[in-house]
Amino acid sequence: MTIETDLHKIEHRIAHLVRRHLADDDIAIALPLRRIADLVTDQAVESSKGGKRLRALLALAFFDAALASNADAPTLDADAPNAAAPAADAPAAATSGNATLAPGTDRGTMLDLACAIEVFQTAALVHDDIIDESPLRRGRPSAHTALTHVTNSSAIGRGLGIMLGDLLATESVAIAEHAAQRMTNDHAVIEAFLDMHREVEVGQVLDLGVEMTPLDDPKALADASLNVFRWKTASYTTIAPIRLGLLAAGMDRAEARRRALAIGVPLGVAFQLTDDLLDVTADSHRTGKPVGGDIREGKRTVLLADALAAANPDERAELIAMFEAPRRDETQVRRAIELFIGGGASERSLERITALRDESMAAVEHWWPASTPSGRALAEVCERFVPLSRR
Amino acid sequence: MTIETDLHKIEHRIAHLVRRHLADDDIAIALPLRRIADLVTDQAVESSKGGKRLRALLALAFFDAALASNADAPTLDADAPNAAAPAADAPAAATSGNATLAPGTDRGTMLDLACAIEVFQTAALVHDDIIDESPLRRGRPSAHTALTHVTNSSAIGRGLGIMLGDLLATESVAIAEHAAQRMTNDHAVIEAFLDMHREVEVGQVLDLGVEMTPLDDPKALADASLNVFRWKTASYTTIAPIRLGLLAAGMDRAEARRRALAIGVPLGVAFQLTDDLLDVTADSHRTGKPVGGDIREGKRTVLLADALAAANPDERAELIAMFEAPRRDETQVRRAIELFIGGGASERSLERITALRDESMAAVEHWWPASTPSGRALAEVCERFVPLSRR
Numbered sequence: 001m002t003i004e005t006d007l008h009k010i011e012h013r014i015a016h017l018v019r020r021h022l023a024d025d026d027i028a029i030a031l032p033l034r035r036i037a038d039l040v041t042d043q044a045v046e047s048s049k050g051g052k053r054l055r056a057l058l059a060l061a062f063f064d065a066a067l068a069s070n071a072d073a074p075t076l077d078a079d080a081p082n083a084a085a086p087a088a089d090a091p092a093a094a095t096s097g098n099a100t101l102a103p104g105t106d107r108g109t110m111l112d113l114a115c116a117i118e119v120f121q122t123a124a125l126v127h128d129d130i131i132d133e134s135p136l137r138r139g140r141p142s143a144h145t146a147l148t149h150v151t152n153s154s155a156i157g158r159g160l161g162i163m164l165g166d167l168l169a170t171e172s173v174a175i176a177e178h179a180a181q182r183m184t185n186d187h188a189v190i191e192a193f194l195d196m197h198r199e200v201e202v203g204q205v206l207d208l209g210v211e212m213t214p215l216d217d218p219k220a221l222a223d224a225s226l227n228v229f230r231w232k233t234a235s236y237t238t239i240a241p242i243r244l245g246l247l248a249a250g251m252d253r254a255e256a257r258r259r260a261l262a263i264g265v266p267l268g269v270a271f272q273l274t275d276d277l278l279d280v281t282a283d284s285h286r287t288g289k290p291v292g293g294d295i296r297e298g299k300r301t302v303l304l305a306d307a308l309a310a311a312n313p314d315e316r317a318e319l320i321a322m323f324e325a326p327r328r329d330e331t332q333v334r335r336a337i338e339l340f341i342g343g344g345a346s347e348r349s350l351e352r353i354t355a356l357r358d359e360s361m362a363a364v365e366h367w368w369p370a371s372t373p374s375g376r377a378l379a380e381v382c383e384r385f386v387p388l389s390r391r
Numbered sequence: 392m393t394i395e396t397d398l399h400k401i402e403h404r405i406a407h408l409v410r411r412h413l414a415d416d417d418i419a420i421a422l423p424l425r426r427i428a429d430l431v432t433d434q435a436v437e438s439s440k441g442g443k444r445l446r447a448l449l450a451l452a453f454f455d456a457a458l459a460s461n462a463d464a465p466t467l468d469a470d471a472p473n474a475a476a477p478a479a480d481a482p483a484a485a486t487s488g489n490a491t492l493a494p495g496t497d498r499g500t501m502l503d504l505a506c507a508i509e510v511f512q513t514a515a516l517v518h519d520d521i522i523d524e525s526p527l528r529r530g531r532p533s534a535h536t537a538l539t540h541v542t543n544s545s546a547i548g549r550g551l552g553i554m555l556g557d558l559l560a561t562e563s564v565a566i567a568e569h570a571a572q573r574m575t576n577d578h579a580v581i582e583a584f585l586d587m588h589r590e591v592e593v594g595q596v597l598d599l600g601v602e603m604t605p606l607d608d609p610k611a612l613a614d615a616s617l618n619v620f621r622w623k624t625a626s627y628t629t630i631a632p633i634r635l636g637l638l639a640a641g642m643d644r645a646e647a648r649r650r651a652l653a654i655g656v657p658l659g660v661a662f663q664l665t666d667d668l669l670d671v672t673a674d675s676h677r678t679g680k681p682v683g684g685d686i687r688e689g690k691r692t693v694l695l696a697d698a699l700a701a702a703n704p705d706e707r708a709e710l711i712a713m714f715e716a717p718r719r720d721e722t723q724v725r726r727a728i729e730l731f732i733g734g735g736a737s738e739r740s741l742e743r744i745t746a747l748r749d750e751s752m753a754a755v756e757h758w759w760p761a762s763t764p765s766g767r768a769l770a771e772v773c774e775r776f777v778p779l780s781r782r
Binding site for chain 1: 413423555614
């Protein structure tokens, strides 16, 4: 199964699942209201497009890897549909340690569960863009912005945006629940999926808390911000995909959670640091967002904390004044980028990213050595989350 | 089991469940961010207080009634924990028709499921108040208003409000999922719970659509508005509680859905009509909302449609001008109430409510005759939804 084939399937399947769930025939809608319902369904499909699908790929990769180990481990039920996984991965099984594996899931069902994670991401981004008042997402108008245009009312556009996020969140659970019904670990999968929802939502709350933290203690700001990354980003970007992939393959709850945290926390935090670094170093064509967007919004990031820590007193005062102001103009955004890069904050971020990447890869290696096909496949997928780290 | 006892248990249990889920020890939060997390948890508990708990009572009543029928019907498993329900209800079983009943659920588990419906209601109201920009709910500051006061920022208050609604929605599913694990119809229960989420969310979208419908066709406005009530209100107020109560008692999916729709659609629509009527006739002490709040907000209700239909040309023009304006002052609100009542719209609403109530009660009677204890208990609970109907 190549990554390209999986990506194609995921994209197709997400569009199908989102439209199917929202345009339910059971929901008989009076004709004059049909238009607004269709508007929201179309926007749901539109907002679901164009992600990199890293989370779905990660879930599938860990599912495949666990099944490969599973094939070699003693199974309770030799007739289970997935007992016949590729024998080439047999060596990995030797390292599966105390994992207790039950009969698993077919790959099509796992694909749906992987898509459910992506649908949840879209739900979270729709609300995130409302909270941050972001006009753009993935280079196109954000959902509430598009809905504002088409209804000609910012109040109705925002209201529909809140509901669209709610609908997508509901559908993500419905897709996951439907997939889980065909899994041995059905309730463990649904619980893990809901844990993901909760952690992201708590993360967003904490993120708003960071916006209220003072700038005079860079160390405290960096720590708080890194803590937020664990909840806001690692939760659904890496921890949940890994955990869900392993649970779907039949791994027991405690072991799936242990591995997901060991690999997923550092990888997910490194991913967010990379995203923040790209915000000041990459061009907007690559990220789909304007350069320096976080600075323009005055976001309190680890990058800012590192810049404050590295700055001389004058520069520090300059940065604090800039970030405490209600808004920043283009000259200030450019000046902040200059201070972030020249002062070594971007370099410090790259060091943080590399250390976290290494920690994550060591955890992968512990359970799935690079000498095995599974180990190599996992390493390849994990590397996609940290394109900027040093080798 | 008296209703008072149930109400006490429900209230206590909701506070416990909401706090337990949100203050999960597994979520290790950096100290400077602890305050904002606590703020949101406290607001979640606060927003969960003070409902009439009609939905939870309805779910429990139908659960009890289905179990009573169940006890008399042939069961597949005589050792099922709930096989021994009160024999006094035996006559009801004769009318259970083609219901296929499987072994059920203990009442404590059902109580949690009933609480999950209430938690979802709170989630929906939190977002609803943001969309409508309502400062009050149940006579106290709405969630985003309270969070705006405490953070001293309307942007952060609204952002936290959106997340609080998301968190409560997640917890409602988590509570339902946890209860469902201990039920025979586990996946049917979770699916019905998610159907409820979806229907309310679609209903809110349609409700925003009604706000954009023109006022020159009162019949079309009344039809559209009644259609919205089925999705926005009946979905989670009556249909889902009945359906979940029956599923938890072990009734099969199709039969539970059929009964829930036959009884729940008219009852739920009657409930919303009552709520809208109370908005213009009751005092704010009773409803927890200022009198004429819907008029002040310019809401397009069935009451308005009936008033437009009954008005003479001058009054109709007056009402249309009033409701097409961006806002209405207190004199206009009083004048609209006068036209609603004097023109007979409130009388027409009372007729609608009474007809719908009768339709719902006839459906209850069909399956649970008033000659049985179950039938009497169900009728008593259903009447609570329509305090204004004519006897």
